[in-house]
Amino acid sequence: MYICFAEYRIKAENKNEYLHFVEQKKAAHSAxxxxxxxDQPELFxxxxxxxxxxxxxxxxxxxxxxxxxxxxxADWVPGGAAKVHVWTFKPITAP
Structure with missing residues (x-):
């Protein structure tokens, strides 16, 4: 199992719009x-x-x-698309 991890901040004034948007995405993507x-509201x-x-x-x-x-x-992220960070993680195994 691998993980794709995305991190970003949403502008407070766009939070409700974002929450509606992301609920639709979650409904379409079970993963x-x-x-x-x-500790940091609007950080997702x-x-x-x-x-x-x-x-x-x-x-x-x-x-x-x-x-x-x-x-x-990206319009709801301070700094735009450049501030959406996405990484892939893999499981660790003992050497």
């Missing part, structure tokens, strides 16, 4: 879980579960693609 920071992370590295990288590519349906939320 997606979204969390808001308890997405955790996507993926079965393989390839699947996680496809999710990452979709999240960062300028033609993606996710792109509209």
């Amino acid at each position: 997606l879980h979204v969390y808001e920071g308890t 992370v997405e955790v996507w579960q993926a079965e393989s590295l390839e699947e996680a990288e496809q999710i990452k590519e979709e999240r960062l693609n300028e033609r993606s349906s996710w792109r509209q939320m």
Whole structure:
């Protein structure tokens, strides 16, 4: 199991619009879980579960693609799309 992890801040004035948007995305993608920071309101992370590295990288590519349906939320991020950070994580194994 791999994880694709996205992190970004949403402008306070766009938070309700974002929450509606992300609920639609969660309904369409069962592998997606979204969390808001308890210490930092308006800081959000997405955790996507993926079965393989390839699947996680496809999710990452979709999240960062300028033609993606996710792109509209870049207007709600201070600093725009450049401030949406996405990483892929793999399970660790003992050496």
